[in-house]
Amino acid sequence: MHTVVVTAVSCLVAAVALVALAGQAVRGDRTVGAQLSAHAVHDASVDDAFYRCIDVQAHSLVTPGRTVALSTDNLADLVTMVKGFGSWVTVADPASRADISLTLRDDVPGPGACLGTQVVATSVGPDGRTTVRVGTGAQVAGQGPPPAPPL
Amino acid sequence: MTTVLATLAAIAALSAAGSLPVAAAVGPRWFAVPTAPLTGAVLAAVAATASLTFGGALLTWFVGLAVVAALVVVTVWVLEPARGPWARPSTRGARRLTRSRKAGVVGFLAVVVSCGWSLRGLRSPTVGFDARALWVMRPGWFLQTHAQLLIDMKTRGLVLTQSAYPPLVSASAAVAWRITGVHTARLGVTTIAVLNACALSAAALALVELGRGVAARTGPDPLPGFPPPGDPVPGDPAAGGRPPWAPMVTGVVAAVLLVFVASGVTEPFLTNGYADPIWSLAAVGAVAFGLQARSGRSTRAAAAVMILVAGLSKNEGTVTAVALVALVGARSVGWAGLREGRRRWGPPVALAACELAVLAWWPLLMKAIGSRGASSSFTASTDVASRTSAVVHGMSPYLHVLVVALPLSVLGGLVLRAVRRRGGVGNDLWAWLALAVGLVAVGGALVTGSGAIGPWIRSTVHRITEYPILQGWWIIAVWAVVASSGVRGGPGGPAEHLPADRHAHQDGGPDGAAVPGPPVGASR
Numbered sequence: 001m002h003t004v005v006v007t008a009v010s011c012l013v014a015a016v017a018l019v020a021l022a023g024q025a026v027r028g029d030r031t032v033g034a035q036l037s038a039h040a041v042h043d044a045s046v047d048d049a050f051y052r053c054i055d056v057q058a059h060s061l062v063t064p065g066r067t068v069a070l071s072t073d074n075l076a077d078l079v080t081m082v083k084g085f086g087s088w089v090t091v092a093d094p095a096s097r098a099d100i101s102l103t104l105r106d107d108v109p110g111p112g113a114c115l116g117t118q119v120v121a122t123s124v125g126p127d128g129r130t131t132v133r134v135g136t137g138a139q140v141a142g143q144g145p146p147p148a149p150p151l
Numbered sequence: 152m153t154t155v156l157a158t159l160a161a162i163a164a165l166s167a168a169g170s171l172p173v174a175a176a177v178g179p180r181w182f183a184v185p186t187a188p189l190t191g192a193v194l195a196a197v198a199a200t201a202s203l204t205f206g207g208a209l210l211t212w213f214v215g216l217a218v219v220a221a222l223v224v225v226t227v228w229v230l231e232p233a234r235g236p237w238a239r240p241s242t243r244g245a246r247r248l249t250r251s252r253k254a255g256v257v258g259f260l261a262v263v264v265s266c267g268w269s270l271r272g273l274r275s276p277t278v279g280f281d282a283r284a285l286w287v288m289r290p291g292w293f294l295q296t297h298a299q300l301l302i303d304m305k306t307r308g309l310v311l312t313q314s315a316y317p318p319l320v321s322a323s324a325a326v327a328w329r330i331t332g333v334h335t336a337r338l339g340v341t342t343i344a345v346l347n348a349c350a351l352s353a354a355a356l357a358l359v360e361l362g363r364g365v366a367a368r369t370g371p372d373p374l375p376g377f378p379p380p381g382d383p384v385p386g387d388p389a390a391g392g393r394p395p396w397a398p399m400v401t402g403v404v405a406a407v408l409l410v411f412v413a414s415g416v417t418e419p420f421l422t423n424g425y426a427d428p429i430w431s432l433a434a435v436g437a438v439a440f441g442l443q444a445r446s447g448r449s450t451r452a453a454a455a456v457m458i459l460v461a462g463l464s465k466n467e468g469t470v471t472a473v474a475l476v477a478l479v480g481a482r483s484v485g486w487a488g489l490r491e492g493r494r495r496w497g498p499p500v501a502l503a504a505c506e507l508a509v510l511a512w513w514p515l516l517m518k519a520i521g522s523r524g525a526s527s528s529f530t531a532s533t534d535v536a537s538r539t540s541a542v543v544h545g546m547s548p549y550l551h552v553l554v555v556a557l558p559l560s561v562l563g564g565l566v567l568r569a570v571r572r573r574g575g576v577g578n579d580l581w582a583w584l585a586l587a588v589g590l591v592a593v594g595g596a597l598v599t600g601s602g603a604i605g606p607w608i609r610s611t612v613h614r615i616t617e618y619p620i621l622q623g624w625w626i627i628a629v630w631a632v633v634a635s636s637g638v639r640g641g642p643g644g645p646a647e648h649l650p651a652d653r654h655a656h657q658d659g660g661p662d663g664a665a666v667p668g669p670p671v672g673a674s675r
Contacts, residue, residue, distance in 0.1 A: 009566040010637030017631035021408040028415020035272035044277040083283040087291025093306040
């Protein structure tokens with residue numbers, strides 16, 4: 001009798017478990033497939049192009065060995081700068097000692113901007129004159145911000 | 152160099168660093184293949200920590216650690232040839248291994264192919280928000296000078312408090328960047344995605360091994376006392392009768408299904424550079440090898456690697472990994488071990504102490520240097536009850552797997568307990584304990600954190616519940632394998648005919664102390 005019960009329960013447990021796994025596996029595979037939808041790929045491409053653009057612009061403004069301060073006036077812009085070129089810039093500490101201060105200028109119309117955003121460098125020369133330069137070398141047409149990727 | 156080639160080169164480098172330690176500790180098992188790059192990633196994380204602690208370039212530390220580990224392994228092999236790769240296992244009963252070997256090969260190939268298919272999301276050039284802001288940005292910091300790295304970690308001007316998160320993901324990407332010269336977020340994402348797949352395939356291969364082990368022990372003519380002393384050749388009943396197909400096939404099928412389930416649970420983060428999948432998948436692997444598979448040298452080593460991967464990847468993983476160290480240690484020692492003295496409990500305790508030391512190094516270092524985000528964010532808020540309620544309500548919709556897993560576990564525990572024991576599968580109470588620990592770790596951080604709970608939950612709940620969800624599905628898959636061996640009636644079927652002492656000897660659950668012995672795992 002016990003053998004029959006064990007066999008019956010084994011069949012039940014195995015069947016329920018495998019059916020549940022199979023059902024969820026199908027759902028899971030669809031989730032993976034959704035990453036390849038035209039919409040998802042387009043958004044990812046725009047996001048990628050935006051950050052590559054501001055990276056190139058930052059490279060045009062910061063020569064090797066120069067220390068940088070990232071403007072903290074706008075938290076969103078600070079995060080964007082960190083995401084775009086935070087991995088390679090030489091951050092100064094304290095920020096007041098930086099050779100260059102980098103900020104983002106948003107809502108810039110026309111060419112020369114990355115979805116309407118430009119990287120701007122401000123530096124003070126030995127003569128005390130302040131120089132403001134705008135990043136060059138890349139642009140992405142349109143107005144930002146780029147599509148938000150999943151958090 | 153294209154991203155594909157650079158990714159292959161990075162994984163090859165990580166695998167090369169981890170291959171000898173894994174060959175020595177895990178042995179010639181299928182799950183050693185994905186464990187090797189993960190071990191290399193652990194070495195990269197330790198190298199990053201050492202680089203930040205003592206100075207010196209990350210790659211110098213990485214290569215140095217890999218060379219030292221390899222020298223230790225070669226020395227051990229020279230001094231103790233019996234532990235070397237040339238010491239071949241007994242071929243006793245080899246002809247009867249055909250079925251088990253076939254299952255091992257088929258299982259490995261099936262898991263690899265399904266993992267590869269699940270990585271097709273990489274065809275989309277997605278880089279996640281946190282990935283770009285932290286996980287594949289910080290590698291650049293690890294490649295800067297020591298003085299600059301300290302500034303990057305400490306200066307308040309950079310605001311991001313997540314900089315203090317454990318280093319494994321970023322360190323692996325940094326090794327990839329340094330070796331290939333390709334410094335792109337994309338390479339970081341692809342390298343992390345492949346490491347995710349390695350953790351996933353290791354956990355899935357544990358199911359394949361479980362199926363083979365259950366088949367070996369529940370065959371028509373199992374040998375009392377199986378497995379024989381020493382790490383056995385899996386499926387080596389050393390007696391007449393071939394292992395039954397059902398548990399082996401179920402193990403392979405469940406492993407493949409688990410890969411697809413896990414891919415769905417972890418996407419899009421599986422392929423966009425986040426650290427949540429790797430710690431979650433590695434924690435599941437740690438439970439699989441450390442708390443469910445039969446305790447042995449290979450499985451303990453694999454569990455140790457998985458624990459370190461989980462604990463060095465993200466804060467939630469660190470908390471969970473510390474708890475897993477305690478659980479695996481408790482299972483390895485058991486009540487019997489406590490009575491038998493230091494010789495019995497010494498090695499597991501020493502291993503646990505080493506794991507804890509490695510896990511603690513990074514967070515202690517963050518405190519010591521005053522890194523951003525290293526200070527406690529615990530709140531003195533009095534609304535703990537409302538935060539707890541928000542956490543419970545926020546997480547609940549994502550934990551529906553428990554509605555299936557819990558009844559299956561109860562039913563299986565009540566009726567199929569003897570079958571499970573006979574198959575040499577650890578008590579799933581261990582797995583439930585590990586699941587609870589993971590939930591408490593994440594839930595506790597949310598409840599005691601200082602961030603606004605509503606937005607925090609909404610923006611992270613689908614990621615931070617990955618581990619308990621995956622653990623729930625793993626428990627279901629294990630019961631599928633166990634139940635498949637109880638389907639047959641007659642000799643070799645349901646286990647109520649087995650001597651009670653043998654059941655106790657093979658159990659590894661909280662209700663019976665684990666007995667040291669060889670793993671179920673299979674050689675190739």
